[in-house]
Amino acid sequence: DFDQRWGWIKSGEGELPPNVLWSNCFTPEAYDKLKRHHAALSFWEDAQADGLTLDKTHYHFHPAVFVEVFRKCGWLSESELTQLLPMSAMRPSGHGWVSEPVTLTDRRKKVIKENRVELNNALRKFGISSTPLRMAAFFGNATQETQWFDKLYEGNTTAWYQPWDGRGLLQLTLPDNYIKYWRFRGRTISQALKTALNAAAVKARSERKSDALQDARHPELTAEIIQWRGQVSDGQYDPTQSAGAYWAWTGAARFADESPVMQREIQIVSNVVHVYYRCESFGQVAATVNFGSPQKDTRNIAKVNGIVARYQAYANALVVLMDDTVIFPYTEGFTATVPEGFERRKP
Numbered sequence: 094d095f096d097q098r099w100g101w102i103k104s105g106e107g108e109l110p111p112n113v114l115w116s117n118c119f120t121p122e123a124y125d126k127l128k129r130h131h132a133a134l135s136f137w138e139d140a141q142a143d144g145l146t147l148d149k150t151h152y153h154f155h156p157a158v159f160v161e162v163f164r165k166c167g168w169l170s171e172s173e174l175t176q177l178l179p180m181s182a183m184r185p186s187g188h189g190w191v192s193e194p195v196t197l198t199d200r201r202k203k204v205i206k207e208n209r210v211e212l213n214n215a216l217r218k219f220g221i222s223s224t225p226l227r228m229a230a231f232f233g234n235a236t237q238e239t240q241w242f243d244k245l246y247e248g249n250t251t252a253w254y255q256p257w258d259g260r261g262l263l264q265l266t267l268p269d270n271y272i273k274y275w276r277f278r279g280r281t282i283s284q285a286l287k288t289a290l291n292a293a294a295v296k297a298r299s300e301r302k303s304d305a306l307q308d309a310r311h312p313e314l315t316a317e318i319i320q321w322r323g324q325v326s327d328g329q330y331d332p333t334q335s336a337g338a339y340w341a342w343t344g345a346a347r348f349a350d351e352s353p354v355m356q357r358e359i360q361i362v363s364n365v366v367h368v369y370y371r372c373e374s375f376g377q378v379a380a381t382v383n384f385g386s387p388q389k390d391t392r393n394i395a396k397v398n399g400i401v402a403r404y405q406a407y408a409n410a411l412v413v414l415m416d417d418t419v420i421f422p423y424t425e426g427f428t429a430t431v432p433e434g435f436e437r438r439k440p
Contacts, residue, residue, distance in 0.1 A: 095128055102127075164416075167222030168213050172440030174205045177232045178241050179409040180436045182402040183360055183367060190360045190401075192367050197438075201242045208245075212262065212333040219337035220346065225414040230349035230378045233407030235336060237399050238264045238382075246326035254294065255303045260326035262336035263382060267294055268306070270385070271322060273342070274335050280321070286313040344387045348377040353411065357422045357433065360401065368433045369401055370408045370421055379403045408432045 103124035119127065169177075175197065183192045216222035221231050239245060239262060247259035247266075259266045265274060268290035272282045293305040308314050325331045340346070351374035358371050376394035381387050383397045394400060409432075411419045417430035424433075 095131055099124075099127070161416075167216060167225075167228065169209070169216075169228075171205055171209055173413065174209060174212075174242075175202075175440045176413045176438050177406075177410050178236055178438055179405050180438055182237070182241070182405050183362065183369065184399065184402055190362050190367075192360075192362045195241045198243070200244075204239070204242045204245065207329075208262075208333055211330055215333040215337035218334075219341050221337065221340060224350065225411075225416075226351075226353070227346055227349045229407055229410035229414050230345065230375055231336075231340060232410045233375060233403050234379055234382045235262045236406045236410075237403045238262070245332045253297045253301045253303050254306065256308065256322070257290075257294070257306055260322070260335070261332040261339075263339050265325055265335045265339060269294070270339065271325070274325070274331075274338050275318075275321060277338050277342075278334075282318070283313060286311065286318075289313070340382070343381050343385055345378045345381045347387065348374050348381065353407075353419055355408070355419065355421050355432075357424075358404075369405050370432055371404055372407065375404070375407045376400065409435075409438075412437070 102119050103121060178195050178197065178201070181192050181194050183190050213222070216228065216231070221227045236242060238259070245261060247264060249255055249258045252258050254267055257266065257268050257271060265271060268287070272287050272290070275282055289311055290306070293310065296305040297303050304310075308319060321331075325335050353372045353374060355370040355372050358369050360367050360369065373391055373394070376397070377388055377391065379397045379400060380393045384393065388394070397403065408421070412431050412435065419430065420428050421430070421432045422428050
């Protein structure tokens with residue numbers, strides 16, 4: 094009964110399945126090819142000839158539906174994590190802007206490979222992988238903050254907040270955030286040490302130098318605590334767990350869950366127009382992650398470190414994770430499901 098079931102695809106008659114247009118109907122030649130293909134795959138008659146009883150009424154998985162259902166797990170492979178890196182990123186330089194390629198180095202491959210399983214576990218644990226929108230917003234920040242998976246430790250020896258500089262997928266920074274994470278993990282940190290380190294951070298910020306934060310200034314800072322700090326970037330567990338915990342306690346998901354409205358923007362780089370897409374709800378996620386608390390004042394978005402590159406990473410992640418459901422405006426009123434000038438990274 095192939096013709097009975099599939100005849101509509103050739104004749105353009107009868108009721109069409111959802112989302113199928115008449116223009117998609119097959120030519121007679123294409124229809125005959127499809128019929129031959131089905132016949133070649135069919136084994137019902139052969140099975141019955143061998144004495145097996147098979148009812149012709151049976152259930153099929155539609156390939157698209159199969160993929161749609163199983164994508165809900167949110168578990169990312171190495172190739173999928175690799176695709177979350179945009180092909181290029183812009184940053185301010187001097188009085189202008191530069192656009193630089195994001196190359197897939199051996200170091201970046203190593204960071205992805207070594208942290209993939211624990212990262213996926215953290216995405217599940219903290220409810221980030223429950224929706225593609227949350228994952229896109231998370232990676233829009235995490236890829237930029239780690240310099241495109243190049244480093245999990247800021248290592249900025251000139252920073253006023255060193256040695257409590259950024260570590261992990263979301264670059265946990267300053268003693269207060271480290272202590273908050275350790276207490277979340279059930280570790281004991283004395284209130285006296287917390288108070289002393291916070292006071293030192295205030296002093297270091299005002300002086301714009303890190304002398305007050307140096308380990309030697311704090312005798313209660315044990316070797317074990319210093320080891321814990323290093324594990325936030327170097328351990329097998331803490332780089333991802335700290336990012337998930339930080340995401341949770343800052344409340345970033347409240348903005349990530351909003352449907353993205355993409356707005357076309359440009360930067361001129363060496364007299365060449367480069368397009369990127371601004372999104373206010375993601376900008377609020379970036380500001381929340383960058384400043385450590387929900388940012389309702391959208392004017393703060395412009396102050397976020399590397400905001401344009403984060404926008405680029407977010408747009409790339411939306412394409413990879415959202416199955417062509419986000420609309421990107423082009424010039425002259427045109428729209429598309431990929432950003433203008435978009436280049437997909439091949440895994």
